[in-house]
Amino acid sequence: MVTGSLQEKEIKPKQTLEVTKLQELVYELKIEQVMTKKVITVSPEDSMRHFKDVLRLNRISGAPVMSGDELVGIISIEDLIKALESGDIDALVGQRMTTNVLTVFADETVIQAVNTFGRLGFGRLPVVKRDGKLVGILTQGDIARGLLRQLEVDYHEEEIHRYRASHIFEDIVSDQTGLILRYSVKPRDFSHCGEAASKLKRALQRLGASPNTVRRIAVASYEAETNLVIHTTNGGQLTAEIQPEKIRIVAVDQGPGIPDVEQALQPGFSTAPDWIRELGFGAGMGLSNIKACSDEMSLESKPGVGTRLHMIIRL
Amino acid sequence: MQKDPVTLREVVSKLSLSVQTGADKLDRKVSGGYASDLLSCVMARARKGNVWVTLQCHLNVVAVATLLELAGIIITEGATPDAATLAKASEEGVTILTTSKTTFEVVGELTDLGIQGRE
Numbered sequence: 001m002v003t004g005s006l007q008e009k010e011i012k013p014k015q016t017l018e019v020t021k022l023q024e025l026v027y028e029l030k031i032e033q034v035m036t037k038k039v040i041t042v043s044p045e046d047s048m049r050h051f052k053d054v055l056r057l058n059r060i061s062g063a064p065v066m067s068g069d070e071l072v073g074i075i076s077i078e079d080l081i082k083a084l085e086s087g088d089i090d091a092l093v094g095q096r097m098t099t100n101v102l103t104v105f106a107d108e109t110v111i112q113a114v115n116t117f118g119r120l121g122f123g124r125l126p127v128v129k130r131d132g133k134l135v136g137i138l139t140q141g142d143i144a145r146g147l148l149r150q151l152e153v154d155y156h157e158e159e160i161h162r163y164r165a166s167h168i169f170e171d172i173v174s175d176q177t178g179l180i181l182r183y184s185v186k187p188r189d190f191s192h193c194g195e196a197a198s199k200l201k202r203a204l205q206r207l208g209a210s211p212n213t214v215r216r217i218a219v220a221s222y223e224a225e226t227n228l229v230i231h232t233t234n235g236g237q238l239t240a241e242i243q244p245e246k247i248r249i250v251a252v253d254q255g256p257g258i259p260d261v262e263q264a265l266q267p268g269f270s271t272a273p274d275w276i277r278e279l280g281f282g283a284g285m286g287l288s289n290i291k292a293c294s295d296e297m298s299l300e301s302k303p304g305v306g307t308r309l310h311m312i313i314r315l
Numbered sequence: 316m317q318k319d320p321v322t323l324r325e326v327v328s329k330l331s332l333s334v335q336t337g338a339d340k341l342d343r344k345v346s347g348g349y350a351s352d353l354l355s356c357v358m359a360r361a362r363k364g365n366v367w368v369t370l371q372c373h374l375n376v377v378a379v380a381t382l383l384e385l386a387g388i389i390i391t392e393g394a395t396p397d398a399a400t401l402a403k404a405s406e407e408g409v410t411i412l413t414t415s416k417t418t419f420e421v422v423g424e425l426t427d428l429g430i431q432g433r434e
Contacts, residue, residue, distance in 0.1 A: 191399065194378025201382060211363075218382045219358045226354075280371040285355035292359065 025150050031113055032106035034146025035127045035136035041066040042075065044094025048083045051075060051093055064126045064134060065097045071126060071134050073097035103128045106135050110146070113138055166208030169244045179207075179242040185228040187235040190279065196238050197222035207242065209315065216293040217247060217313055223286040224251040224309055230272070230281055232256070232307075246314045249294075257303035265291070265299065320344040321428050323387050323410060326366065330414065330424050332389060336401055337410030343386045348430045350422050354379055361385060366430065368421050372396040380409045387411070391418045 041064050042051050054063060055077060062076035075097040083089055083096055103126045104113050113125060117140055127136035169177055181203060183196035201218045209217075221238060228236040228251060236253030258264045265287050272282025291297050294311035301307040324341040327334060334341070346364030351357050352371050361367055363384045369376065372394045380388050387410035390396065396404070396411060404411050414421060422432075 191374050193375055194382060197382055198378065215363070215383075222358060222378070222382055223355065279373055279375065280352050280354040280369075281375075283353035283355040285353070285359060289355055289359045 025147055026111045026114055027109055029110045029146060029150055030106070031104055031108050031110055031127055031138060032136065033150075034110060034142050035106070035138045036142055037136050039064060039126075039134060039137045041134075042093050043067065044072060044092060044097065046093045047089075048080060048091050048093060048096055049089050052080055052089070055080065062124050064101070064137065065093055066134065069133070071101060071103070071128065071132070073099045074101045074124075074126065076123060101126060104138065105130060110143055114143065117143075162206050162208070165203075165206035168207065177244065181240045181242070183225075183238040185225055185232075185235050185238055187229060187232050189229060189235075193226055193229045194222055196225045200238075200240050203240075204242070204247075213247075213313065213315055217249070220290045220293040220311055220313070221249055223289045224249065224311075226281060227251065227286055227309070228253055230276055244315070246295075246312055249311045249313070251309040252306065254306040255304060257305055258299075258301035258307055259303050261299055261301050264301075320346060321430055323366070323412075326387075326389075326425065326428065326430075327412060329428055330389075330416070330421065332412040332414050335390075335396065335411040335413055336404040337387065337408060340387070340408060340410045343410070345386045345430055348422065348425050348432050350418055350432075358383070366425065368418050368425070370394050370418060372400065374400045374403055376400070377403045377407055377409050377411075380404075381407045385409075389414065389421055391416060391421055 040054060040058050040060060042054055044065055044067055051063070055061065062074065064071055065073035065075055073094070075093055079096045079098070083091055088096075102116065102120070102122070104116065106127050106129055116122070116125060124137055124139045126134055127138050129135055168179065181200060183199065185196055186192070197218055200221050201214055204214050204217060221240065225238055228238065232253040233255040234253070236251060239250045239252070241248040263269055267288040268284040270282045270284030276282045287299065290309070290311060293313070295314045296312040298310045299307070321344070322341065323343050323345060326332065326345060327341060344364060345366050347362060348368065349357060349361035349365050350368040351360070352369050354371070354375060357367060357369070357379055361383050364386045365383075366386050366389060367380065368389045368391060370390060370392045372390045373396070376388055377400060390411060390413045393413070393415040395413060401411065
């Protein structure tokens with residue numbers, strides 16, 4: 001049952017939740033970005049003997065058949081072998097070619113071609129524009145090369161980002177240069193908790209901060225962000241001011257405020273209700289972690305007004 | 316003689332863990348291990364490249380693992396992360412492994428593999 005196996009293939013992607021970088025590219029890259037543009041073609045009036053030489057000289061294994069500007073067929077090394085076997089080497093390409101040609105559009109994504117190759121097992125697919133004009137040829141090798149090339153481009157772009165970012169303090173000169181990153185943190189939004197810390201971490205990595213510094217800031221900002229999510233009435237703001245020699249992180253909220261700041265700073269002191277503890281929060285170690293990770297730390301709070309947590313990490 | 320660090324793949328096969336996400340990241344080397352269900356403790360003590368053993372399975376374990384660049388998370392006692400957690404883990408490239416064994420058993424087997432908890 002041919003249809004049975006086709007259907008199975010279409011159901012499968014659901015099971016693989018994972019989207020790797022390569023899969024992402026397969027959906028992003030256009031066929032025209034990976035296809036071979038220089039297409040070697042033959043005419044239906046050429047002999048199979050001529051076709052054999054075309055394959056040999058160009059080191060290819062098949063070619064579209066063109067009658068003038070029109071794509072009329074496709075012919076492969078397999079057709080040549082069959083012709084040789086039947087002693088028909090002087091037959092015309094037009095007699096031996098496949099006439100019902102499956103093509104792909106240049107502006108389709110690579111995934112379309114990957115599916116077609118996977119389903120039909122063809123060696124090559126002619127690439128046409130929407131108006132039917134032949135503009136390229138695509139093999140599975142073209143796809144592999146195109147993906148590798150794009151991966152390399154992406155990698156270089158990230159390197160360039162990093163290079164530019166890490167030189168910002170040399171490129172931009174003032175008496176006191178600082179880069180301010182602000183993140184809004186919503187209350188009780190556990191599904192996004194940690195995102196501000198993640199973004200800050202990535203920014204610091206691009207700026208070229210040392211892994212140890214990045215780690216300390218990641219831990220401190222994560223704890224500060226978590227506190228805003230868990231405890232505040234209306235959320236708060238996490239601000240990081242990056243200077244050449246130090247990073248200042250401030251977490252501010254507008255309530256409810258901490259009644260006893262001294263007590264709150266004690267390691268293990270926690271006000272967390274059970275449901276928060278069940279999520280793994282509320283160990284009472286958040287502020288201690290922040291203190292351990294920062295060079296300076298201060299906590300000011302007024303019940304009914306709000307809380308301001310201030311920390312400095314020297315670079 | 317220093318032994319080569321164990322990879323996640325070896326951990327998965329020796330402990331018969333099921334791979335929920337990050338199947339393409341199993342060649343990561345495991346630098347050590349840490350076990351706790353309190354996220355702040357993990358933030359303070361787990362190190363880059365560690366494998367983290369916990370029975371927490373909600374979305375925030377992914378955030379912690381990403382921030383600390385952990386090698387992977389082993390979720391114990393048959394707890395199963397929900398779809399949102401798995402999707403986030405896939406997106407961030409975090410490997411989640413699950414087992415019906417207890418945290419104590421898993422840590423014991425990791426120790427037998429030569430994975431240590433010392434800082």
